[in-house]
Amino acid sequence: MPDRYKHIDVIGEKADNQYLLALAIAKRVRKLRAGAPPLVDAEDSRRTPIATAMEELAEKKIIYTDPGNQKK
16 A cells, blocks of 8 residues: 555554444545545546545545444
8 A cells, every 4th residue: 555545544443443434435435436526636637536535534634423422
C-alpha cells in the first residue's frame, strides 16, 4: 500500500468497528461513482473511487460514527 494510505491502517487499528469503517468507505465510493466531487486533490485522473475514498478518510475529510455509541 502506498505511503499516502498508511494512515488508513492506523485508523483501521483504532476503529472500534472495522465493519462500519468499510461501510463508510463503500458509501463514499457509491457517492463518488454517482458524480460527487472528490474532497481531495484529484491530480491523477486514473485514480479509482476506492482510492479517493480511502484518501479522504485518511485525511479526515469524511467522518463516520458508530450509531450504537451515540449518547442519548
